[in-house]
Amino acid sequence: MDVKTLISQVKEAEARHDLEQLGRRLPALQIRLIRDSADANALGHAISDLADAFTGRFIQLAEASLGPPPMPYAWVACGSQGRREQTVHTDQDNALILARAADREASGYFGELAEQVATGLDACGFVLCSGEVMARNPEWRQPLEHWERNFRGWIEQPERKSVMLAQNFLDLRCIHGKIDLLEQLRRRILTMIRHNAGFMAALAMEALHDRPPQWLPGGRLSRLMRQSPVLNIKRAGIMPIVGLARLLALADGVMVLGTRERIRAAVASGRLSESGGRDLTAAWDCITLMRARHQVHCLEQGGKADNRLDVGNLSQPERRQLREAFKVVRLIQNTTGRRVAGFLLQ
Template identity: 40%
Template sequence: MATAEFLATIPPWAALAPRELAAIAESFTERTVPSATAVFRKGEALEGLFIIVSGQVQIVDPANPGETISLLGPRNTFGERGLIVDGLAQASAIALSDVTLLMLPADDFRRLLERGEEFYAFFARRRAARPAVKTLAETQVAALMSAPPRTVPPEMPIAEAAAILRDERISSLLVVEAGALRGIVTVRDMAARVVAERLDPSRPVAGIMTHDPTTLPADALGSDVLHMMMERGISHVPVAGVSGLAGIVSKTDLTRFQAETSADLIGDLASAPDIEGLAIVADRIPKLLVQLVGAGNRHEVVTRLITDVADTVTRRLLRMAEAELGPPPVPYLWLACGSQGRREQTGTSDQDNCLILSDAMAPGDDVYFAALATFVSDGLHRCGYVYCPGEMMATNPKWRQPLAVWRRYFAGWIAKPDPMAQMLASVMFDLRPIGGEVSLYEGLQGETLEAASRNSIFVAHMVSNSLKHAPPLNLLRGLATLRSGEHRNHLDMKLNGVVPIVDLGRIYALRGRLTAVNTRARLEAAVAAGVVSERGGHDLIDAYDLVAQMRLEHQARQARRGDRPDNFMAPTVLSEFERSHLRNAFVVVRQMQAAATQGHGVM
């Protein structure tokens, strides 16, 4: 493929007129870089801007060995950050395979930036959206933890355990028996439970340990650790790997990261004395949104942190409800669906939730759970998570049922996929446990995905249902705004923006039996599993990133002005360059919707 033809397939070059593109294409040179060879290293003078034609390139920061900043493939661009800043590489780029590159010399790139503000804006947006150094919210705990963990048996005398803490200069020990984690002992336990209580140091360490500590998987985020610490008042979190304990993360491990804003919010929510106190803290969410977006965080990071806040509010309300109503008569599980279930909440969200109850419940037990659901739902409403207009809440008896009933629900929706069943299934495929007995959900998701994916009629109905949400394009592929009502001449960045992509992600998860619930994670998993073509999948991810980011930036602008965030954006706030890219993103969505219908007899 000729250079100009290749450039015409990727932004921002695709926005140029053919004659301009042909002239710029002549400035590019082609280069082949062997596998395991550096394209450039951090601190070196950059020759120019690079675009990958084939192969993979890993962007790494030598200051954090083993930490990948990004993994790039065909049609990805890199090097612009250094060229815009000072001409020096801000990180190292290593070829993971034999790579073919196009290189635009630095002087030509700078002259290109001077052509106009809109072309510069594209690269400036990329620079702001992809920070060179990961934040705590983007860093997996595998890169934070102390490994391997120091373990001791439960029968070890307290004195010996204390000596290990002193001699090895560590702050915690994991108590392990027969390969299983039984507890954790910290320096604070030694002071509070041994010295202060004048306990016999020859007694076994099992007597002072915290039993069955909560663990996190190695792919959890650093923010998950910090939020758990703030919510539960702990300072150490064990990390579980594929084959057992992988390590432990302490507060000390987190001190070099800056995630205090969301963590402080989580901590204040977890200690709020009553619903009014929760509501006062929740009122700070718009400010958090402004800070996170203003700091250049990517949309999936912002929505994850905003959703963490909602999760904490929910769990605090559950504890308050149990304190007022007494212990539950049987185990239960509170689950979120919708945007909270997908961890995609923004500055404006209603509540979508349900309760799965133990099959052991007696006929009169629902009185307790009805009261619990009302308490929590009313509390969420008071904190800004308004009641669901469609009553998709645990206060509705239909969505507060024993596990056996939930199994019948899913089986019935799949067997008879009428329009209502499609809608309900769409919402319930996004379930995520929030508080209670998680084992009540284990197996239900896998069973449902397997049964649904085998039913081609159900899949066809789901695809057909997803097409009801169309991207806002007119016949000439221009942006189509709302024609009437309060939000006339605005784009609905939710129903016509992100929702069509959310629907596609759900369909891919259904077809591939993918357990991811988050939309971006579903799209990435679909590409990896071959459910969708690599090129189409990556185009859709790029389109989703653009639409979701613009939606968040719109809400942040509103919150900064003191207005209540919404999903209705006037195209006039965007430059022509941005509108062009938004149109292109919606075209990708429309094309992927059409591709999703192939082979499924959509009605």
């Protein structure tokens, strides 16, 4: 079954049980896509499009059971779904932007809607967020004015926790509902950011906090030190590029979401050289594809997909590719990334 067919079936599903049955096909779909030589970008878009379809259908079923919503709202996704970079090993990151403050009846309605959607997605393989960054958490189910106050507080007092929250919600994308609510919030956020160099400087420091390792586990040195050959590929490679690309785009006030799109925007603005953009994009493709292939291996072995890559199982060409990709990321962090951070800290 291809992606378009599965999306069509999801949109036509008549009940939660039907969606849960369709959700069981996601691991096999990732295996097929990788075996058919899909690149990491195509895989991310495919799984994210399916997550969007499941989310939208669960919302429609919830509205059918609860009745019409008491006010306009936007169901938004952040994190990898917001950037359209999901794999089958992913959790939920979502929120609700309400048109106005909710009374008790409206609060109950949206609380129940969010609960039905969250548990439905969990049953389909999009597991609950351990940090509760989900619309079922009242903290992330707020009116537009409250969201604006949240961002204002994060931006004006950019402590590390505030910056981490802000950067997660800077990846918001509307999945269902009134998209204008998100667009209004996005415009206000950009205005706040442009007038607060301190926040951008803090965002730059956070983006440079996670760095790829200078050497890979599993080699002679790690064996002598009796260290595990296992590498968390998401933390070591994915997140440093995500943070760097987000920083470079926002430094120019560009609110695009995908990591590849953000790299292109940085090249277009002159923030990043053309060769740097090509190298960083190649590094991104290499690391994300290696992660996806590892997850396929986990699934084919009967296990659950994860981010724990055993470097000892890589071929010599793969190890060389991964080393070179990490080297590119560190280089651009040390040059372009630090240059942006230094300028913002002046």
